[in-house]
Amino acid sequence: MSTVAAPCAVFMGNLNNVRRKCEVCSMIVYVFNDVLGINITKDNVNISSSYHCNCFTATIFVPNEIYQKLAVQTLNQSMLPSGLIKEGRKLRIDYFRAGHEKQNVGTVLTSAAEINNQNFNDEIKMINYKKKRRRKKKRTDGQGNTSLVQSPVINSASQGINKHQSTSNEEELSEGIKTDASNNANLLELHNNxxxxxxxxxxxxxxxxxxxxxxxxxxxxxxxxxxxxxxxxxxxxxxxxxxxxxxxxxxxxxxxxxxxxxxxxxxxxxxxxxxxxxxxxxxxxxxxxxxxxxxxxxxxxxxxxxxxxxxxxxxxxxxxxxxxxxxxxxxxxxxxxxxxxxxxxxKTKDLQELCHMKLEEEFERKEADLKKQIKILECQLEDASLGHNSTSSVHSANGNRKSTVCVVI
The missing domain is CATH 3.30.950 (Methyltransferase, Cobalt-precorrin-4 Transmethylase; Domain 2)
Known part of the structure; x- marks a missing residue:
């Protein structure tokens, strides 16, 4: 059976998980459409939770490798709206590859439903992993109590009490967290950032x-x-x-x-x-x-x-x-x-120094904007030249028709 290459996509990490997923998705669509000039929709963006890093990650599917290269090499944290990156973190951006092995045409993960199923399976694995850790910790605590107590009868009783106390404490903590979350979930995050x-x-x-x-x-x-x-x-x-x-x-x-x-x-x-x-x-x-x-x-x-x-x-x-x-x-x-x-x-001297600093900041900002526009135009020019070559080859096969692409910078 024939094989296909992995879809062109960009990976973004350290995204703000304090916000809702739909808000993060809207910000990413805005950045790609209005800042980079790459037309995507919300269907092209997949947001998932990273339990180990305590943040959101995103996979953004783009039309071709040129736009993939443009996004990875051009996008930086200063071009992103406030609140997209988690406080105290830096933007992580890289090329996304859907596995190194070759995949059949019918098994490439490009649909949102398959991606969601994969994320659901990852969440189940994480829950089972946490359960195993809790059981292992209880067994370790029980063995530690055995070394301190001589009588096996007293040991079993103490283990039962410890388990009961541990369970009751976990239930109380869980209920307290649920109560605070039901009142206002955002209040819990104000102390951290x-x-x-x-x-x-x-x-x-x-x-x-x-x-x-x-x-x-x-x-x-x-x-x-x-x-x-x-x-x-x-x-x-x-x-x-x-x-x-x-x-x-x-x-x-x-x-x-x-x-x-x-x-x-x-x-x-x-x-x-x-x-x-x-x-x-x-x-x-x-x-x-x-x-x-x-x-x-x-x-x-x-x-x-x-x-x-x-x-x-x-x-x-x-x-x-x-x-x-x-x-x-x-x-x-x-x-x-x-x-x-x-x-x-x-004073007058301080005002002159501050005006000079503002002018330097303005020049640096304009220079950065011009460099960004130049990169975008270079990628668009390369994309247009590729399209021109493919069109010319088709016309030469059918006749002597010619086509010309003119890009004005």
Missing amino acids: ADSIADQLDNVDYLKKNQQLGNETRKLEFKRGGGSYLKNILKTDVGTYMSAFLNSSGGTLLIGVDDEGFVQGISLDHKAEDKVRRDIDGVMRRIEPAVLPNIYSVSFIPVQDKIQCNLKVIKITVGAVKTKMLYESPGGGVFIRRDGSIQGPL
């Missing part, structure tokens, strides 16, 4: 009083917000921190979280929320140059507490802006964000 807390907060329904959110970072600032903060300090802090984030690479201000990262909340009803939102919008309108409404967002995250009601955390986020200009706060100063602290108002 401090730098991505702001992104994760978009997906949670509420926070808990005294919940720990990690530490302040270059893109994250905490303010307790107690007492007369909303009346006397809010506008000044919003102007200072938002202008500093705009002059850096974006960031989030959380009001209602103390300096140690513990959620405290601020008592706000609907009327107070409207006033806070109007105050923040008024400050953002006074920042120079103008800040468009789609660059920043304001939200109120509920805080659960058994004593107080209407507790909220105010979340103000501003995105990174690619511009040569510097943003000035309503108070007239220029600030920047560095290593979890505010620097400013800047």
Whole structure:
């Protein structure tokens, strides 16, 4: 029976398993279609879980080897949207091969159903492996207890007690995990990745009083917000921190979280929320140059507490802006964000140095974009030349018809 080559595909690893698989799939489709210029659909992407690495992996099927080579050699982490790669990891990308042995035409794994079946079998194998590990651990614990106890009767009784306690502890732990997951699964992930807390907060329904959110970072600032903060300090802090984030690479201000990262909340009803939102919008309108409404967002995250009601955390986020200009706060100063602290108002010498750095970053970004476009055009030119050669051979066999492919760069 005739054989066929393995399908052309790309492997991606260390993908963010905090997000849902459909979200990760949509991000990958966006990267291949809009960034690399390779037309694929969600049916061409297979997302699976890696238990050993605690992340998602993806297999992306592409039309031919040229696009496969383009994706592997061109794609890097800076070209990916925020949140696609797991926090603290680096992008893994390589050529995907469906086995070194030759396969029959009817046995090549190209359909989504067969891939899903294979993933299901892998999950079953992993579950059986964990069960064997637990049984082996129990046998080891039983042998250790035998060496410590002389009487076989007492030994068997102690083993029964230990097994009962172990089973009850496992059941209690399992029930506790299920309860937390049913309340809000995303709350369990907030302790692990401090730098991505702001992104994760978009997906949670509420926070808990005294919940720990990690530490302040270059893109994250905490303010307790107690007492007369909303009346006397809010506008000044919003102007200072938002202008500093705009002059850096974006960031989030959380009001209602103390300096140690513990959620405290601020008592706000609907009327107070409207006033806070109007105050923040008024400050953002006074920042120079103008800040468009789609660059920043304001939200109120509920805080659960058994004593107080209407507790909220105010979340103000501003995105990174690619511009040569510097943003000035309503108070007239220029600030920047560095290593979890505010620097400013800047003096003339500091402003000149910062402008020079922004120009260098702009040139580097444009140079990287041009190199990426050149690689894409080279691959498209190679693809077009291959198509031209095959068309010319067909026309020469049928007659003297000629065809010409002209690519303008």
